[in-house]
Amino acid sequence: MKITNPAIYGTPALVLGTANAEGSATTAVRTDATLAAFDATAPVTQASADVAAVGVAAVAARRDHRHGMPTISASALTRAGGNTTEASTTSTVRVSISTSTVSIAVGTPILVWAALRKSAGAATNAEVGVTMNATEVDHSTSWCSSTDRAESGVLLGRYFYGQASYLRAGLLETNEGTTPTTSTTGALRADMPAVTLTSLIINGRVINALITMFVDEVHVYALAVA
Amino acid sequence: MLCICQGPTLRTSPAGAPGKVHRLDAGMVQRALAATVGLACEHSNTIQHRWNGRAVLTIQERRIRKGASGLVLSEAAALRAAGDPLLAEMLPEQVERTVVSETVGPQESWTSPSVVHLCTERAGQPVALADFPDGFAFGNGVTCNSWVRLSCGESKLLSWCVLTPAAWTRHRADAGAREALRQIFEGV
Numbered sequence: 001m002k003i004t005n006p007a008i009y010g011t012p013a014l015v016l017g018t019a020n021a022e023g024s025a026t027t028a029v030r031t032d033a034t035l036a037a038f039d040a041t042a043p044v045t046q047a048s049a050d051v052a053a054v055g056v057a058a059v060a061a062r063r064d065h066r067h068g069m070p071t072i073s074a075s076a077l078t079r080a081g082g083n084t085t086e087a088s089t090t091s092t093v094r095v096s097i098s099t100s101t102v103s104i105a106v107g108t109p110i111l112v113w114a115a116l117r118k119s120a121g122a123a124t125n126a127e128v129g130v131t132m133n134a135t136e137v138d139h140s141t142s143w144c145s146s147t148d149r150a151e152s153g154v155l156l157g158r159y160f161y162g163q164a165s166y167l168r169a170g171l172l173e174t175n176e177g178t179t180p181t182t183s184t185t186g187a188l189r190a191d192m193p194a195v196t197l198t199s200l201i202i203n204g205r206v207i208n209a210l211i212t213m214f215v216d217e218v219h220v221y222a223l224a225v226a
Numbered sequence: 227m228l229c230i231c232q233g234p235t236l237r238t239s240p241a242g243a244p245g246k247v248h249r250l251d252a253g254m255v256q257r258a259l260a261a262t263v264g265l266a267c268e269h270s271n272t273i274q275h276r277w278n279g280r281a282v283l284t285i286q287e288r289r290i291r292k293g294a295s296g297l298v299l300s301e302a303a304a305l306r307a308a309g310d311p312l313l314a315e316m317l318p319e320q321v322e323r324t325v326v327s328e329t330v331g332p333q334e335s336w337t338s339p340s341v342v343h344l345c346t347e348r349a350g351q352p353v354a355l356a357d358f359p360d361g362f363a364f365g366n367g368v369t370c371n372s373w374v375r376l377s378c379g380e381s382k383l384l385s386w387c388v389l390t391p392a393a394w395t396r397h398r399a400d401a402g403a404r405e406a407l408r409q410i411f412e413g414v
Contacts, residue, residue: 085234085383087372088251090267093274093283095365099373101381119253134361140323199359199375209269209367212253 012036016058043067076224077111080104081200086216090209094139096131096201098215102222104197106162109223114202115216116174117152118144124208128215130157130172131201137188139203143174146207151176155202164191227333227394228275228364230353231411232340233371233383252368255387255410259368263406265393268366271323275364275388277355280333286324334394338408345380353382364388370411385411 010027012035039059045068081102089095104110118126125146129139137159144151153176160170170188200220206213235250250258259265274281333355341353357376370385387407389397397403 083373085371085373086246086249086251087370088253089365089369089372090252090256090269090367091365091369091388092269092271092367093365094363095367095369096361096363096374097369097372099375099381101375119251121253131361134359136361201362203363205271205365206367207271209256209267212251214251 016060038062045069078222078224080110080220080222082113082217082219084217086214088212088214089204089206090212091205092207092209094129094136094203094205096203097213098202098218100200100218100220102197102200102220104161104220104222106194106196108161108225110157110159110161110197111221111223112155112157112159112200112202112218113221114155114218115152115214116143116155116176117214117216118150118206119212119214120148120150121212122208122210123148124206124211126204126206126211126213128155128174128202128204128213131199131203132161132197133193133195133199135190135193136203137170137190137192138172139189141172141174144176159188159192161197162192162194164194227280227391228335228355228386228388229337229397229407230335230341230384230386231338231408233385233411235370235385235411236413249371250410252370255370255385256368258410259387259407263403263410265397265403265407266390267368267393268388268390270366273366273388274328275333275366276330277358277360277362277364279330281328281330283325284327286326288324336397336404338412340408340412341382341384343376343378343380344382345378348378387411 004026007028008026009030010025012029012033013025014035016037037060039057041057043061043065081100083098083100085098087098089097098114112130116126116128123146125142125144127140128143129141130137138157143153143155153174156173156175158171158173170192172188202215202218204213204215235255237247237249239245239248256267259267272283272285274283335355337353339352343349343351343353353376357378359375359377362374364386366388368385368387372384373381374384375381397407
């Protein structure tokens, strides 16, 4: 059909599609007409493992459109507690040197990290251990030499909290830095509590009160299970 | 016996100095108690103060080399004299101490007036031994700047010492000695 003279104009009714089509209207489109290419519907929020889809909407997306995004899950390693006040002791029997307040559920893998040091003053060593709530799960691990000198080291405890088994699911390792040695305790001395962990204590003692043992930078980390 | 004071102890590093703040440690306090106040601390490894009393421990000690009881020095010297150095080789040694029995009795204690609850429910009330959680060990000697989680859930920074019986008798009788002890831990 030929265009009329004079031309008759109408409201555009163009449809965005996947194939070209002639149409059947008898009116023309002015050069400053507005085409309905967009709408006010927000795009969907994506989810992890979404499958790709072509889509069926007959409108286009604006250049600056945004999709909602799924929430990124928490870090796999979370600091659950600790303290950074250096505690010290001259006790020759086990003493609760440094307490960290935490809230860790049974079944959570945990890491315990602490800095240790001892002063000079006698040819003797010092021992360290871990108490969980009211249960002394480990103690009397010698972490330094008996040389009369200042020494420093670290404690690393790895536990599957609350797990009771013939291995008691835990390992306490200490390293003394002046002369690199490693003292590793195997299976824990007692089963860990089967309730939420609220208090983790670094315990220890010196063999001779002429030296001082220090515990500092205690950090307790909880690992995500999944 | 047991004397509990408010932490932290006095700082030893100058104000404004870079890095971590250094404070009086247990060894410094122990020497100050003996030198300036004449109060001796308990150091016997058979005396342990705990949340539930004063424990007297019976200790069994074994010398362990590579997991087995080893030679005592006199035996090693005899083997060396016999001319075979390998037999008398001094292997790395550990002393294994085991508590074979314990007797827990009452303990006497003194708490500084500075040690009070700060939690809303008990604000201003003195902290008592009954507030310490099950399993808590005061040990003996001196312990400084220890974070303690009380039974009510409140965390407090405390220091304490365990005096010998003779020193405790004097501490009870002498207000000046008590105040001097408190000032060593807490300052003026």
